[in-house]
Amino acid sequence: MPTPSSPHLREANSISRIMRLVCAALFPGIVVYSALIGPAVLAQIVLASVAALFFEAVMLKLRAMPIRRFLGDYSALVTAWLIALTFPPLSPWWLTVTGVFFAIVVAKHLYGGLGQNPFNPAMIAFAACIIAFPALMSEWPAQGLMLPFEQQLEIIFGFAPRIDALTAATPLDVIKTALKNNALRAGNIQELLMSQNLYGTFAGRGWEWVTMTYLCGGAFLLAMGVITWHVPFAFITSMAAISALCWLFDPGRFSDPLFHLFSGGAMLGAFFIATDPVSGCATPRGRLIFGVGAGILAYLIRVFGVFPDGIAFAVLIMNICAPLIDRYTQPTVFGRRANGRRS
Amino acid sequence: MDILTAIAVMALGALLLGAALGCAAVRFRVEGNPVTDKVNAILPQTQCGQCGFPGCRPYAEAVAKGEAEINLCPPGGEEGMRKLAELLGRDCVPLAETVKRAPKREIAIIDENRCIGCTLCIQACPVDAIVGAARQMHTVVEALCTGCELCRPPCPVECIEFRPLPETPETWRWPEVGFWKKEDVKPEMAAA
Amino acid sequence: MMRTLFSFPGGVKPDPNKEASARAFIASAPLPERLVLPLKQSAGVAPLPCVRVGERVKKGQIIAVAEAWISVSLHAPTSGKVTDIGAHPLAHPSGLPAPAIVIEADGEDAWRERQPLDWQGLAPREVQCYLQQSGVVGLGGAVFPSHAKLGGDTPTEELIINGAECEPYITCDDRLMRERADEIISGVALLRDLTGARQCLIAVENNKPEAIRALRGAIGKHREDFVVVTLPARYPAGSLRQLIYALTGKHAPVNVLPAALGVQCFNVATVHSIWRAVAHGEPVVRRVVTVSGNVRAPKNWEAPIGMSMNALLQLSEPLDDTDGLIVGGPMMGLSLPLTNAPITKGSNCLIARSPRLFPPRPPESPCIRCTACAQACPQGLQPFELYWWSRARNFDRAAEHALAECIECGCCAYVCPAAIPLVHYFRFAKGELAAAARERQMADGARDRFEFRQFRAEREKAEKQAKTAAAKQAAVMSAAAAPSEKPAPTPPSEP
The missing domain is CATH 3.30.70.20 (Alpha-Beta Plaits)
Structure with missing residues (x-):
């Protein structure tokens, strides 16, 4: 039914444009990441994209929805790229595909498709896989041991044996393992970190360059009006604050805020994951609370929890709280006073 | 020994909570039966008797006592049933077969x-x-x-x-909008 | 003079598209042969016809008289003969006909006797009644009777004259301000005396520099204490509540009249019509209508009320691919097929529609809660929540999210990347809520009557029982007194 209702004008904007902008914002990060790790990253992205579009199409078909129109909104692609960027780059192909399956089929379509999912699909994929395959999900390639592309592909597709020497823990992992074994003493952490400094200077193994480009991509999204400043700001400041507190309390045991902000998925989480509008908060104050909660939880999980990085679980936990936060942070309606009384 | 302590603690907890609940039930007992009035307020007051009760209030009493289903009121329709379910904390049920016709x-x-x-x-x-x-x-x-x-x-x-x-411009209402399900999307639009 | 303006939340900046129609002078539309005058042309109650079919009327003669306070009289826009009083199609989304008076023009256009009102010697209440009998309503589109706004209990502090005209395409107020600034300012002076306002603020968006210049020039001659305030162009700056807030910082919720806050607000065209009514004795029988969009000669026409919309559109030569009309602006107006429905007092603009200028809305996508709508809402609402609950037909929850505060300005649907017709959802939900309230009211009445009926039945039963008992008693008594006589007949219970 063509609606006769006003307005009869529309701004040139669409969901597909928003999703394409998100992909564009991820692009510089992908370039630097693959320069650092190798073209395996690109292979993973292609693999995840194909799998995501395939699952999306199948689910749309099963749900009797217009396939071309909904594939054209690029939302599956964004999920796929986030999965490819958060999974270890040399993870076997079936792991990536399983992750995409969880994200698209379970987390997205079984909950009602785009706009209805209570949890961030990419983070559901990450959480499901890290619980099911903890060892594989912790095997990050040691940078600097760049393998030729064919060899990377062979590892991904299982033609070559997964050599343990090829993979190593991330800087976050190194510190956590040390922490767990009580191997850390005052001053020790700096040493440990220094040993990881192959390319970068403060986040270990060049991660800061990758995260920095994510930060730039996030700034681009902010400038384009795709996301609002609330979640990234709250996420980054809260993580900086809590890590600074711990660091000041005991610099020997805890690493500095800069390290935390620029390693692991912090920037990706702040700008691309925690800002997911569907599963996050929608009110401005709610978004601030969401960001603060996700930032603090991510720090706590990554420092004191079992898993190397905490972004996924932090975001999922905040996803659970989002409707409640929204309910209690409804903004004042124009013409009503803040206490709900009419002016 | 440990297991005995555990049992004792749990038992004590259960006792305390049970006592608290009992006290609350006595202290905050609701006088009269305002539920009937609330149910009656939701019913459309057509007094049509299509629910099988002689008027809205008798049906309200039966619903409040839990003797009647909440899906028997044809004029109230789906909306009325949902409101009753919300009020009484019951599950929504599909409208009874006798009620199906559009109100x-x-x-x-x-x-x-x-x-x-x-x-x-x-x-x-x-x-x-x-x-x-x-x-x-x-x-x-x-x-x-x-x-x-x-x-x-x-x-x-x-x-x-x-x-x-008869409908007049004053009583006319905007129709419901089509959702984004397949049947609402024209083929040429889907291709666009 | 600089003034601190308050900034209302949200708003959008659509392409104004005003230049084309703002260039030409206001032209007088030729008199049509047949005029259809719907009775209900104002908010409130429709007036009652006071002419018969076949009766000859003069221009300006009352043909339907207001019988309630929130109602205004209706006048013949030209001299001629009443040929029909009955249902005629209306510019309404339902397409349903409504009662109207039809006048066949005799071509003479002869006025009834016109007399200016000597208002300076009159009580405000008498001026109000005069305005009611002159059919003055808000010409900005809301058509609220102007006399009913005046004379509240709260003393008026600010008198706001709304010349913002924030909707794209519309330029009728702009042209009026440029060409008839003197009359508008005289009207403002009149309103100021009537309301006793401390301040007179004439608000115009900054994209109408010539109108501002004309108004300032007119003020220079008369009153120096009127202020022309330049508003930054942002839709909906001309919306009542947003305008009042921008100028005074006062919030008016939907169910509170601005008068209660000490603010009176009139549209410039309304002020002009008030002045014409008072100073020249001319009731509202014509109005300036912008005809724009897909036409060769976009222009402002001064057209008689009751003229066919299609006839007026033809004057501006619509292009061949015109497939319909938008009555009002593109943000809040009504989209209709090419229609012969009449111009009413509220029709400020006709836009010829074409697929090129107004491409059809793409099909609706799911809402991703991007909150673009909430950022654009000038009422600080959460349109995506309202949409969610309206779509689920859970109207009570929508009402909890302040659905009633929605002014249907269209900003949310304008920015929505998912192309959801949000305003349509809200209109649907509001209609259902209003219908539910009506039904609720009916049900309450039905319950009261039902309960009273039960009570009455029981009372009658009790009376009957009492009567039978009394009769029995009497029978026993009389039998005891005179056993040979028959029992007396029962006396009627009603006295």
Whole structure:
């Protein structure tokens, strides 16, 4: 039914444009990441994209929805790229595909498709896989041991044996393992970190360059009006604050805020994951609370929890709280006073 | 030993909580039965008896006591059932088969030429919406008629019929908008 | 003079598209042969016809008289003969006909006797009644009777004259301000005396520099204490509540009249019509209508009320691919097929529609809660929540999210990337809520009558029982007194 209702004008904007902008914002990060790790990253992205579009199409078909129109909104692609960027780059192909399956089929379509999912699909994929395959999900390639592309592909597709020497823990992992074994003493952490400094200077193994480009991509999204400043700001400041507190309390045991902000998925989480509008908060104050909660939880999980990085679980936990936060942070309606009384 | 302590702790906890609940039940007991009134307020007051009870209040009492299902009211429809479910903390249930037809308000109209002035319909009307006197022509007050159809059977000359109220620009409502399901998307739009 | 303006939340900046129609002078539309005058042309109650079919009427003669306070009289826009009083199609989304008076023009256009009102010697109440009998309503589109706004209990502090005209395409107020600034300012002076306002603020968006210049020039001659305030162009700056807030910082919720806050607000065209009514004795029988969009000669026409919309559109030569009309602006107006429905007092603009200028809305996508709508809402609402609950037909929850505060300005649907017709959802939900309230009211009445009926039945039963008991008693008594006599007949209970 063509609606006769006003307005009869529309701004040139669409969901597909928003999703394409998100992909564009991820692009510089992908370039630097693959320069650092190798073209395996690109292979993973292609693999995840194909799998995501395939699952999306199948689910749309099963749900009797217009396939071309909904594939054209690029939302599956964004999920796929986030999965490819958060999974270890040399993870076997079936792991990536399983992750995409969880994200698209379970987390997205079984909950009602785009706009209805209570949890961030990419983070559901990450959480499901890290619980099911903890060892594989912790095997990050040691940078600097760049393998030729064919060899990377062979590892991904299982033609070559997964050599343990090829993979190593991330800087976050190194510190956590040390922490767990009580191997850390005052001053020790700096040493440990220094040993990881192959390319970068403060986040270990060049991660800061990758995260920095994510930060730039996030700034681009902010400038384009795709996301609002609330979640990234709250996420980054809260993580900086809590890590600074711990660091000041005991610099020997805890690493500095800069390290935390620029390693692991912090920037990706702040700008691309925690800002997911569907599963996050929608009110401005709610978004601030969401960001603060996700930032603090991510720090706590990554420092004191079992898993190397905490972004996924932090975001999922905040996803659970989002409707409640929204309910209690409804903004004042124009013409009503803040206490709900009419002016 | 440990297991005994655990059992003791749990038992003590259960006792304390049980006592608290019991106290609360006594202290905060609700006087009377306001539930009936609340249920009655949700019912549409057509007094049509289609639920099988003689009027809205008896049905409200039965619902409040839990003796009747909440899906029996045709004029209330889906919306009314949902409100009852919300009020009583019950699950939503599909409307009963007898209720399925769309609730559309129709009002009684008396054919003036055939009315013999028997007053039977006046006696049948539960809401006093018919005026008239013996051997005088009767008429229905449009604004008061609930469309319960209780006046139809008693009429000996079958001069009462039911018609929907005509729509005017004042009573007109915007129609519901199509959702983004497949059946609402025209093929040429889907291709775009 | 600089003034601190308050900034209302949200708003959008659509392409104004005003230049084309703002260039030409206001032209007088030729008199049509047949005029259809819907009775209900104002908010409130429709007036009652006071002419018969076949009766000859003069221009300006009252043909339907107001019988309630929130109602105004209706006048013949030209001299001629009443040929019909009955249902005629209306510019309404339902397409349903409504009662109207049809006048066949005799071509003479002869006025009834016109007399200016000597208002300076009159009580405000008498001026109000005069305005009611002159059919003055808000010509900005809301058509609220102007006399009913005046004379509240709260003393008026600010008198706001709304010349913002924030909707794209519309330029009728702009042209009026440029060409008839003197009359507008005289009207403002009149309103100021009537309301006793401390301040007179004439608000114009900054994209109308010539109108601002004309108004300032007119003020210079008369009153120096009137202020022309330049508003930054942002839709909906001309919306009542947003305008009042921008100028005074006062919030008016939907169910509170601005008068209660000490603010009176009139549209410039309304002020002009008030002045014409008072100073020249001319009731509202014509109005300036912008005809724009897909036409060769976009222009402002001064057209008689009751003229066919299609006839007026033809004057501006619509292009071949015109497939319909938008009555009002593109943000809040009504989209209709090419229609012969009449111009009413509220029709400020006709836009010829074409697929090129107004491409059809793409099909609706799911809402991703991007909150673009909430950022654009000038009422600070959360349209995506309202949409969610309206779509789920859970109207009570929508009402909890302040659905009633929605002014249907269209900003949310304008920015929505998912192309959801949000305003349509809200209109649907509001209609259902209003219908539910009506039904609720009916049900309450039905319950009261039903309960009273039960009570009456029981009372009658009790009376009957009492009567039978009394009769029995009497029978026993009389039997005891005179056993040979028959029991007396029961006396009638009613006195």
